[in-house]
Amino acid sequence: MASQNYADRFTRWAVIASGEGGGRIASQFFTRRSNPGIEERIVVMNTNRTDIKNTIQRLEGRFGETDFEDHVVVFGNEEGAGNVFADGERLAEESFDEILRDINTNMGSGADAFMHVATLGGGTGNGSIPYVIRRFKDGVDSTQYEGWMQDIIHAAIGVWPYEDEPPQQQFNAVCGLSRLLRKPDGTQNADMVLLGANSHIAQIDEDDDPRNHPNDAVNERLIEAFDLLVSGGRETQGVIDVQDLISVPSQIGAYHFTPAVATEMNANVYNLEYMFDAAADNAFVPLDVSTTKAAYAIVRAPRSLAEEEITENEVSTAFESWKRDKGIEAPGMSTVSITDDSRNNVDVLLLLGGFDLEPLLDRSWDAYETHKGRLERGRRLGNTSISADQMQRIEENLNEYRRFLEE
Ligand SMILES: Nc1nc2c(ncn2[C@@H]2O[C@H](COP(=O)(O)OP(=O)(O)OP(=O)(O)O)[C@@H](O)[C@H]2O)c(=O)[nH]1
Ligand SMILES: [Mg+2]
Incomplete structure (x- = not known):
């Protein structure tokens, strides 16, 4: 990369958020004058038009007009995934070509690394983000998409539900973590999975204004961390670029x-x-x-x-x-x-x-088992059912990843 201009020496990050919480986290980029390292490369996906409208209204009520709307991608013909990640995944699968096309049109001349953002407690973000990453990692059609689309680094931010949320949210989170880490066949999915837990992040500063929803402080802290991460890959003396962040961890x-x-x-x-x-x-x-x-x-x-x-x-x-x-x-x-x-x-x-x-999973595991039990007893929750085989692979992939950590 010797003869490129200054801007080209940074990693060109893009933000791909999905679902309501993911969209709210990413919405902060639209309130700022500039987003170094990201520029205009932001896509906010949702299955739910009302959620998106609310997010935009809330944002513009506080900060005035933004160009958020130009970055919105609505997919699927259902209003939300109703907390069922299997539905979120199915809707993303059905609309994958449109999603890819919309991502492409929002990327200008391309990107080096995607930061995918989803809350893990819900259905849309949790369902679609691990799926979209997997499809990219398996290789998008090279006859249809430009070269840069083939070879992107995929990092993800997964946000753990609050501790007091119900079993289904905790169940989603455990499954979401497994699916971010590993594809169904057990191989690596995302190149890097960044985790944050709502309850834990919310209690970092007890001086937070109690009139605000804790999400607001959590979302700000997540973006602050991402800003710092991006700044490490810029023109400094020694640089930590995304390649440095992913190669050794993936090897081990x-x-x-x-x-x-x-x-x-x-x-x-x-x-x-x-x-x-x-x-x-x-x-x-x-x-x-x-x-x-x-x-x-x-x-x-x-x-x-x-x-x-x-x-x-x-x-x-x-x-x-x-x-x-x-x-x-x-x-x-x-x-x-x-x-x-x-x-x-x-x-x-x-x-x-x-x-x-x-320490993270401990807080959710009982709830995970509870909800899994309900599914096994055939209580239909959502339109798409998770097969026993899928369920077993999701659990086994996470367990195996953890066993590997102990070695
Ligand atoms: N940090 C943070 N968490 C949020 C926010 N909004 C919702 N959550 C958490 O996200 C989970 C719910 O996921 P949502 O993002 O609402 O769900 P979704 O992806 O839109 O999926 P569906 O609504 O099921 O279609 C819960 O665990 C919430 O606590 C937010 O703005 N910030
Ligand atoms: Mg929603």
Whole structure:
């Protein structure tokens, strides 16, 4: 990539959101003046026209007119998937050609990496996103689509339901995680799966305005983490690009991550190791940090600091020593991303990967079993039934992925 212009040296990310929650998370991109690394490459899919309309109205009521509407893709001829992921998947399957075409027309001259966004508690986002990723990974028709469409990196953000949500939502989440990680045949699906749990993210800052819905703070934090991730792949001294994030984790078969973020840390007060600690305390899912199998750190600092105290070397040394201190034996990298912010504040994103999933799944497993039992007893919930064989593969794929983590 030697002779390209400045913009071409960044990873060209695209955001593909599906479902109501996914759409609301992605809607924040339309409230900003610019989206570095993403530009106009945003698609918000839904099966439910009313959901989309509400999201747009709510957004424009707060921020004025946006061009959200130009990025909307409605698929399927049913109003929503009624919390049944098998329905969401079927609708995406039926409309896959249109979805692909609409994605294509929203991508300008192409993209290098997709960030797929879905909540895992519902039917539309959860049903369609793992399916769309799988179809891309299996290869889209090369006679119909441009070269860039064949060879994209697929990362995903999957959002876990609140702890107090009913069994069906928890069941969906467990199945959604399995399907993001693995195709039905047991091979790898997404190149990287970023997890965040609603209850966990919502309690990060107890100063949140209680008049707001906790989703608002959660959605903002998710986008903040994504912004930091994108910033790590920009023209800095050392760069962590998406290729770096996916290659080692995929090789070791542990490619789920969670972001852990600390922002606006005053560099005159705190040292880097303290900042890493603060970030790790704000991980987006419950986890035992010492079980991390791959770890990345992206430190965003104003130029003046990056040249003096927060250099690539300092960050790398501090990160290695922080990992040792936490008992983390994991490959990974660190980088400094520079802002032209005049304040002395530093933002830190840790991407912690391959950690033991037990603390997260523990909260949902009983509910998962409860709902699975209802399905097995033949209670029809939704139009599409999940066959016993499909169900078994979904569960076995997740169990096998977890067994692999223990090795
Ligand atoms: N973080 C976050 N979670 C949300 C938001 N909206 C809904 N959720 C969660 O998402 C799950 C429900 O999924 P939805 O996104 O509403 O469902 P959907 O993808 O539209 O699918 P259907 O409505 O079943 O067609 C629940 O676990 C909610 O707690 C949101 O704006 N932010
Ligand atoms: Mg919905």
